[in-house]
Amino acid sequence: MTCTLGEVKNRADFIIYWGGNPAECHPRHFTKYTIMQKGKFVPNRKARTMVLVDIRETPSAKASDIFLQITPGKDFEVITTLRALVKGQRVNLDLVAETGLTIEQLQDLVDRMKKARFGVLFFGMGLSMTRGKHMNSAAVLALAAEMNAFTKFVAMPMRGHGNVTGADVVLRYTTGYPFGINMCRGYPRFNPGEFSTVDLLVRGDNDAALILGADPGATMPQPGIDHLARIPTIVLDPKVTHTSRLSRVHITTAATGISAPGTVYRMDEIPLPLRPPLKSPYPSDEEVIRRIHQAVAKRPGWRPTLNGKAMR
Amino acid sequence: MLRITGGKVFDPANGIDGQVKDICISDGRIVSEFDGGRTIDATGMIVFPGGVDIHTHVAGAALNFARGLTPENQRAAAPFLHSPERRAGIGGPTPTTFATGYLYAGMGYTTVMEAAVPVLSAKHTHEELRDTPIVDKACLLLMANNEIVLDLLESGEIERAKQVVGWLIWAAKTYGIKAVNPGGVAAWKWGEDAKQLFEPVHGYNTLTPANIISGLAGIVDDLGLPHPVHLHCNNLGAPGNVDTTIETMKVLEGRRAHMAHLQFHAYGGDDWHTMRSEAPRLAAYFNSQPNLTADAGAILFGDAVTITADGPWQHLLYQLTGRKWGNIDVENETGCGIVPYTYKGSNLVNAVQWAVGLELLLLIDDPWRLHLTTDHPNGACFWRYPEIIHLLMNADYRKECIKKLPPKALKRITLMDLDREYSLYEIAIITSAGPARAMGMPRKGHLGVGADADITIYNQNPDGVMMFRYPRYVIKGGTVVVEEGDILHRDEGHEFVVRPVFDPKIEDFLRPLFQQVYTMSFDNYPVEAERVHGMQVSELPGTPRQPQSNP
Numbered sequence: 001m002t003c004t005l006g007e008v009k010n011r012a013d014f015i016i017y018w019g020g021n022p023a024e025c026h027p028r029h030f031t032k033y034t035i036m037q038k039g040k041f042v043p044n045r046k047a048r049t050m051v052l053v054d055i056r057e058t059p060s061a062k063a064s065d066i067f068l069q070i071t072p073g074k075d076f077e078v079i080t081t082l083r084a085l086v087k088g089q090r091v092n093l094d095l096v097a098e099t100g101l102t103i104e105q106l107q108d109l110v111d112r113m114k115k116a117r118f119g120v121l122f123f124g125m126g127l128s129m130t131r132g133k134h135m136n137s138a139a140v141l142a143l144a145a146e147m148n149a150f151t152k153f154v155a156m157p158m159r160g161h162g163n164v165t166g167a168d169v170v171l172r173y174t175t176g177y178p179f180g181i182n183m184c185r186g187y188p189r190f191n192p193g194e195f196s197t198v199d200l201l202v203r204g205d206n207d208a209a210l211i212l213g214a215d216p217g218a219t220m221p222q223p224g225i226d227h228l229a230r231i232p233t234i235v236l237d238p239k240v241t242h243t244s245r246l247s248r249v250h251i252t253t254a255a256t257g258i259s260a261p262g263t264v265y266r267m268d269e270i271p272l273p274l275r276p277p278l279k280s281p282y283p284s285d286e287e288v289i290r291r292i293h294q295a296v297a298k299r300p301g302w303r304p305t306l307n308g309k310a311m312r
Numbered sequence: 313m314l315r316i317t318g319g320k321v322f323d324p325a326n327g328i329d330g331q332v333k334d335i336c337i338s339d340g341r342i343v344s345e346f347d348g349g350r351t352i353d354a355t356g357m358i359v360f361p362g363g364v365d366i367h368t369h370v371a372g373a374a375l376n377f378a379r380g381l382t383p384e385n386q387r388a389a390a391p392f393l394h395s396p397e398r399r400a401g402i403g404g405p406t407p408t409t410f411a412t413g414y415l416y417a418g419m420g421y422t423t424v425m426e427a428a429v430p431v432l433s434a435k436h437t438h439e440e441l442r443d444t445p446i447v448d449k450a451c452l453l454l455m456a457n458n459e460i461v462l463d464l465l466e467s468g469e470i471e472r473a474k475q476v477v478g479w480l481i482w483a484a485k486t487y488g489i490k491a492v493n494p495g496g497v498a499a500w501k502w503g504e505d506a507k508q509l510f511e512p513v514h515g516y517n518t519l520t521p522a523n524i525i526s527g528l529a530g531i532v533d534d535l536g537l538p539h540p541v542h543l544h545c546n547n548l549g550a551p552g553n554v555d556t557t558i559e560t561m562k563v564l565e566g567r568r569a570h571m572a573h574l575q576f577h578a579y580g581g582d583d584w585h586t587m588r589s590e591a592p593r594l595a596a597y598f599n600s601q602p603n604l605t606a607d608a609g610a611i612l613f614g615d616a617v618t619i620t621a622d623g624p625w626q627h628l629l630y631q632l633t634g635r636k637w638g639n640i641d642v643e644n645e646t647g648c649g650i651v652p653y654t655y656k657g658s659n660l661v662n663a664v665q666w667a668v669g670l671e672l673l674l675l676i677d678d679p680w681r682l683h684l685t686t687d688h689p690n691g692a693c694f695w696r697y698p699e700i701i702h703l704l705m706n707a708d709y710r711k712e713c714i715k716k717l718p719p720k721a722l723k724r725i726t727l728m729d730l731d732r733e734y735s736l737y738e739i740a741i742i743t744s745a746g747p748a749r750a751m752g753m754p755r756k757g758h759l760g761v762g763a764d765a766d767i768t769i770y771n772q773n774p775d776g777v778m779m780f781r782y783p784r785y786v787i788k789g790g791t792v793v794v795e796e797g798d799i800l801h802r803d804e805g806h807e808f809v810v811r812p813v814f815d816p817k818i819e820d821f822l823r824p825l826f827q828q829v830y831t832m833s834f835d836n837y838p839v840e841a842e843r844v845h846g847m848q849v850s851e852l853p854g855t856p857r858q859p860q861s862n863p
Binding site: 005273 | 371373376377379380383386387389391392393394395399400401402404406407408409410432433435436439440443501502503627630631637638639640641642643644647828829830831832836840
């Protein structure tokens with residue numbers, strides 16, 4: 001249960017950021033969409049309450065009305081306790097104590113959530129990429145869904161890394177899955193943990209890599225980086241990156257949005273056109289990929305043939 | 313350059329009922345005479361105009377959200393293998409874009425209408441339609457919960473509302489407007505719904521759903537749009553909602569309208585335990601209203617994914633089923649909800665729903681005004697249409713199916729008393745000629761000279777499922793695209809867009825308002841024409857249209 005960011009701007013009077021540091025990681029989030037915006041139904045900052053849930057006091061805490069510091073790795077327990085409190089069920093106080101919060105703090109949070117006219121929960125990688133991973137995300141989404149029995153409540157992941165949302169969207173409509181897709185059998189198969197990039201690289205399953213709009217050489221675990229350096233790796237990037245340094249081929253491309261046109265998807269999956277203010281001597285990513293594709297298409301196929309015709 | 317000889321032609325728009333007739337094609341259109349080129353010998357076969365789906369959900373942010381929500385459906389679905397002629401993909405309840413094109417074409421359908429597009433994400437919808445091969449497409453714009461339009465309707469500024477609607481239709485590059493749960497989705501932004509036609513919408517002082525419906529119907533007529541207002545009534549799916557549906561028809565006061573997925577709006581009873589079919593009452597009233605068209609929205613037993621802009625209903629369905637729930641509210645415009653659902657023959661409510669869809673199809677007299685749909689993927693997947701066709705054409709088979717329903721259900725329905733059987737001529741009307749006419753597409757849904765050469769050729773077979781699921785040939789725009797069940801050629805298809813007449817000065821009114829309530833720049837809001845693949849624009853003269861009269 002989610003919404004576009006304009007809904008948050010116009011309606012949200014109760015905003016939770018969980019496991020994220022928007023002040024530093026999404027610096028325009030406060031000013032464009034949430035607490036600093038004047039909305040159609042929320043006249044000013046005072047009309048909104050902001051809660052920050054994190055394991056340490058980041059600069060975002062200054063902007064918040066309530067800061068809840070929880071024990072690292074206890075997100076799932078806190079969310080599950082909140083879900084129980086929302087439904088008025090009993091909770092184990094010993095387990096609550098382990099989370100670093102008191103039952104009064106949690107009950108107060110639940111009361112405020114229920115009193116809100118329009119609540120929103122933004123969750124960052126501090127929730128979705130720590131202990132529990134997708135279980136945490138599922139729990140937080142379940143919490144938001146269940147809150148709708150009492151008031152309007154939505155949740156949204158705080159996505160970053162350029163146009164990751166756009167890649168997710170396009171893969172979904174062309175293959176049915178958002179990431180971790182294997183096309184080796186001629187149709188899409190999905191298995192995160194097996195076919196996702198990091199797992200393929202760490203296991204060393206792939207014998208070539210084409211890297212577009214990403215810098216795995218800076219973020220992947222070392223065995224994955226070592227594997228990228230071992231195999232023919234091709235990088236398309238406007239600038240020199242960690243990955244381009246270890247690649248066999250680096251094709252310099254125009255920077256999308258600066259000197260190449262395109263479409264970017266916002267974290268709420270709203271597409272925005274990019275109009276480049278500058279010209280570039282380099283080709284766009286799209287043009288390079290198209291030319292590679294044309295060249296590959298000219299090569300004889302791997303497909304078995306019968307009487308000179310491709311078998312169906 | 314193609315000639316089809318010897319086939320029995322069913323072309324209801326031109327009154328041709330099974331006569332053996334040659335059809336000649338040149339430059340993608342049907343012509344009176346042509347020499348040379350390939351000849352298809354269709355002796356003993358049945359020739360139909362290509363199918364037209366007036367209400368389906370095949371592209372857009374909501375559907376794409378559903379794909380992400382249900383990877384288990386994709387895993388269980390038929391894979392489409394990559395080949396020199398075909399792109400890879402996945403079938404199932406929410407097929408991928410390429411698979412959608414192949415599945416529609418493979419069933420003999422050549423034109424589809426994506427029935428729910430918000431302006432804010434229209435760019436995305438067009439991107440998906442660009443990757444939906446072979447079929448021609450058109451989009452309907454969600455309008456009955458657009459807060460800018462609702463505010464204007466409340467303050468009585470109908471003329472300005474008309475200019476705004478005209479501007480928005482062109483901005484989103486769409487074909488007409490859709491009204492989903494008028495006022496109800498706007499109320500859902502505060503967790504409310506609009507269940508009463510004549511009570512003010514939550515958050516408004518005087519504006520009622522009835523005002524929105526009549527306001528939009530009037531605007532559509534004034535703008536002269538080829539397709540009337542496409543109406544998803546309030547109270548979808550709720551027991552006893554037939555009263556709302558009939559009241560809605562009365563509110564229209566003779567203006568044109570298309571009633572979407574009528575099956576979901578034809579229930580009696582007070583709750584889920586007493587729910588019954590009110591199809592006879594609804595059909596009788598509908599029969600007396602020549603200004604209206606409708607599509608069936610029939611259900612079939614099996615897995616489905618319900619996707620609708622009707623957010624509050626989906627929240628209820630989530631609470632009823634306890635299954636996954638996705639909800640996206642779109643700022644100032646609309647919302648959408650997604651819940652996977654399984655229709656079970658043993659479930660009393662589902663059994664009634666199954667019967668209601670068929671009852672409406674059998675009780676509404678004029679096949680020109682009722683079109684075959686399942687509100688894909690809500691009632692069933694579009695690729696199961698042949699199963700419904702078989703149920704309509706074969707009363708004995710239908711009665712066999714009724715025997716399998718729970719005995720309690722039989723007291724709630726009248727389907728067992730209906731003996732009507734559809735003829736091939738009538739099937740051609742409900743799958744092609746009727747919807748093409750209701751969509752206002754003069755070159756679709758018929759085989760007369762000048763029509764687009766979209767033709768489906770079937771092997772005659774008493775088993776309707778086999779006959780309609782596997783056409784022998786499908787011709788799209790004069791090119792053979794399906795031959796013996798194999799996709800032969802990728803043709804991208806066109807998108808139909810209308811450009812209503814509006815005063816460009818309306819932008820001066822919209823721009824400041826927009827910057828206030830939206831989160832993107834006004835200049836980024838309209839869809840660029842280059843983004844719409846193969847766009848075919850109908851310029852509208854801006855003269856009011858009369859209600860369509862049907863033969």
